[in-house]
Amino acid sequence: MTEKFVELNMEEGIATVTINRQKSLNALSQEVLEQLGQVIKYVGQDDEVRVVIITGAGSKAFVAGADIGAMVNMTAQEARDYSIFAHKVFESIEQLPKPVIAAVNGYALGGGNELALACDIRVASSTANFGQPEITLGIIPGFGGTQRLSRLVGKGRALELILTGKMIDAKTAEAMGLVNVVVPPEELMNTAKGIAKKIAAFSPLSITFAKEAVNRGLQMTLKLGSKYEIELWTDCFTTEDQDIGMAAFLNKQKPAFKGA
Ligand code: DAK
Numbered sequence: 001m002t003e004k005f006v007e008l009n010m011e012e013g014i015a016t017v018t019i020n021r022q023k024s025l026n027a028l029s030q031e032v033l034e035q036l037g038q039v040i041k042y043v044g045q046d047d048e049v050r051v052v053i054i055t056g057a058g059s060k061a062f063v064a065g066a067d068i069g070a071m072v073n074m075t076a077q078e079a080r081d082y083s084i085f086a087h088k089v090f091e092s093i094e095q096l097p098k099p100v101i102a103a104v105n106g107y108a109l110g111g112g113n114e115l116a117l118a119c120d121i122r123v124a125s126s127t128a129n130f131g132q133p134e135i136t137l138g139i140i141p142g143f144g145g146t147q148r149l150s151r152l153v154g155k156g157r158a159l160e161l162i163l164t165g166k167m168i169d170a171k172t173a174e175a176m177g178l179v180n181v182v183v184p185p186e187e188l189m190n191t192a193k194g195i196a197k198k199i200a201a202f203s204p205l206s207i208t209f210a211k212e213a214v215n216r217g218l219q220m221t222l223k224l225g226s227k228y229e230i231e232l233w234t235d236c237f238t239t240e241d242q243d244i245g246m247a248a249f250l251n252k253q254k255p256a257f258k259g260a
Contacts, residue, residue: 006018006036012200013048015052025060028063050199053196054100054101054103055189059127065109097208103192106127108129109167110143111143117149123192146158152178153176209233244257
């Protein structure tokens with residue numbers, strides 16, 4: 001029987017996905033990636049799920065990278081296939097019509113940092129460390145790091161991390177915009193869940209539109225992105241939730257969004 005490396009826990013509309021392969025610091029083998037892809041597909045289709053949190057098991061690592069043992073003897077073709085597959089899984093996270101929060105509990109290196117980058121918001125434990133150490137292995141980031149890191153923190157900072165392979169602590173990651181917030185380890189999951197609950201109370205439709213406008217807009221010129229925003233903003237006015245939200249404000253009440 002295949003070992004289970006990705007666990008799913010549902011609570012009040014929040015799906016917590018835990019990568020659990022602690023003997024290798026939760027490194028991303030093909031099996032882990034496959035299971036992660038399946039779980040992301042599942043939570044995407046489950047209407048009960050409003051927000052997803054991805055974390056790593058244990059206190060040491062979020063994900064310490066792609067599995068070096070599995071890559072050591074790869075041919076170029078196998079490496080290409082592995083990278084294409086990982087890109088598909090990470091794109092499914094980025095394009096999920098629900099927000100995804102990375103709760104980074106420890107090392108987020110290589111593919112681990114790239115996984116956090118594919119999420120929408122990153123909350124980190126003060127004990128977490130970040131880096132793209134691929135250069136030390138004679139390769140480059142291959143799960144989206146050269147693209148998403150530079151878009152998030154800027155070209156200079158991204159290249160500094162990618163070209164030196166150095167590790168940075170959580171506070172440094174926060175200062176460069178790689179991480180949204182840093183908290184003590186014991187507060188990590190509660191902080192991530194607090195953000196998730198806040199988001200889950202809003203209209204899932206406007207949440208989806210907002211995520212899509214930002215993510216797809218970043219692939220476009222400002223002019224085309226602005227046009228795309230106009231379309232999605234217009235779509236908001238076809239929803240019941242827009243009526244509910246604005247009427248509640250005017251009546252000084254709390255809105256009870258329906259997701260319709
Ligand atoms: N893969 C496999 N095993 C790993 C691992 C990894 N990435 N990271 C850690 N482990 C394993 C260690 O080998 C060790 O196993 P045992 O010796 O106990 O059997 C166990 O986890 C505990 O690790 P350590 O003993 O090393 O623990 P320490 O506290 O001393 O050090 C560390 C923690 C995170 C600093 C260290 O383990 C470390 O430097 N790990 C490697 C981090 C790293 O370089 N990560 C980047 C991986 S490369 C591609 C697409 C994408 C990528 C590559 C190619 N294609 C185009 C195909 C992405 C690549 C990466 O992510």
